[in-house]
Amino acid sequence: MLITALRAWFTRPGAQIPAWYLTHSDFVVGPVLRLMHTNLAHPWTLDALAAKTGVSRTNLARRFTTLVGLPPMTYLRERRLALAADLLREPGATPAAVASRVGFANAFALSTAFKKQHGVSPSDYRTRESHTGT
Template identity: 45%
Template sequence: MDILTEALASMRTGQPASVRTNGRAPWGLRLPPVAGAGFHVVLHGTCWLVPLGDAPHLEPVPLNPGDVVFLRDGRGHILADQPSTPPQVPEAERFEEGSPIGSVTLGGDGPETSLLCGNYHLDQGRPHPLVRQLPELIHLPTRHGRHPELSAAVQLLSTELENPRIGSVGIVPTLIDSLLLYILRAWLDDQPAAVARGWAAALSDAAVAPALSAIHADPSATWTVESLAGRSGLSRAAFARRFSTLVGEPPMAYLTRWRMTTAARLLRETDAPLTAVAARTGYGSEFAFAKAFKREFGVAPGGYRRGTRAA
């Protein structure tokens, strides 16, 4: 099972919002926090990202052509030609007819920088632990030969935005969606095996990864610590310790979490009856499922479904 894809899909609450930002020095753009995760791709030129808020541990980051930045919690920040440039209030975003991306132009008459800026709408109220364990800010600088898929996606985006053609309206949103997976894959690949911890290690761990794949492949199965340990080649106690250390919670706690996450997604995205949702998430009766769901979400499954449809 592709656990990374499933973890992100479980948090998605909408399509990404994207804006093409063109700044000529001196320029500065203050970006407020967003309900999700923020991202920037430097299409050409250079600039700085200056974090805002209570984050003294985050330093200004210089960005070069092809660089990609991912902000896990959609933290507010400034983009500018220099860290000292005061941020401006830009013109309203403009959307040309048929374009999936808005545009903002600001600054003076100096060197130009062009970026693709935006955010992925993710439910941060119940983040998957894989996402929660990511750094607050991921900076993937351009490096020759590193992350060729990510570099190719950035180049394709740049080409479509610079020279839109027939099909661009469909291609650009798909590339932006794919970009999120390329960013996180590149970051995971960058973690040295010798020092990787948490989910960065769990996804490739010979004992834990098969158990995670089994849970994601069939959350309705009657999994036990013993049956999951049997897939790992470890004793029950050794497996439970290793799983808890890497994943951040015991096997049965994660199983319940994933069952409830799967149920919430089915309630949001399908019209499946509650009996079917219960069966697909390992509950023998609608009553048992409803009780577990309310304990986890604070609302009955039917109320949750109505609330998400009304939002």
């Protein structure tokens, strides 16, 4: 129902269609986003994504960056880290388990990227979030 409502809203005369909406209907970027979101833990590379969509790495990187606002691998890392933050709030979640679910090779790799993005380690984030209740 939401998709139908969005389509109706964005196809009305004079509608300003946001870039995020256009990305999903793009013949290159749409399939790449679906691949990433469907299997976030997969060890995606720019080469693999380009091969899956039948375009060159350069074309994929340029088109993705133009429509999404970030290069594909940066987008993927940020998406993984956002999901990791959500998963770390779950009771009993460990950095190693979260790393595996979101596509980091191990807890150390997740911790390094997470600390760079959030300013704290996954363990500290988990402790802080459990005390604040958010």
